[in-house]
Amino acid sequence: MVEIKEKSKVKHRCRVCGYTYDPETGDEKRGISPGISFYDLPDSWRCPVCQYTKSHFYEVKDGHR
Numbered sequence: 001m002v003e004i005k006e007k008s009k010v011k012h013r014c015r016v017c018g019y020t021y022d023p024e025t026g027d028e029k030r031g032i033s034p035g036i037s038f039y040d041l042p043d044s045w046r047c048p049v050c051q052y053t054k055s056h057f058y059e060v061k062d063g064h065r
């Protein structure tokens with residue numbers, strides 16, 4: 001149960017430009033409200049910086065927690 005909640009908070013980084021999607025911030029310029037998990041983003045969502053698709057993102061492991 002806790003794992004699912006934590007999973008939804010995982011940040012994802014664009015391997016092309018380094019942009020990081022943070023679920024706690026969302027992407028309000030594109031209508032993505034804070035609290036939306038990366039996994040819940042529509043497939044049409046693109047990196048706001050370089051316009052690459054979700055498949056170019058990888059999970060950012062926070063090793064300090």
Ligand SMILES: [Zn+2]
Pocket residue numbers: 014015016017018019047048049050051052
């Ligand atoms: Zn990018």
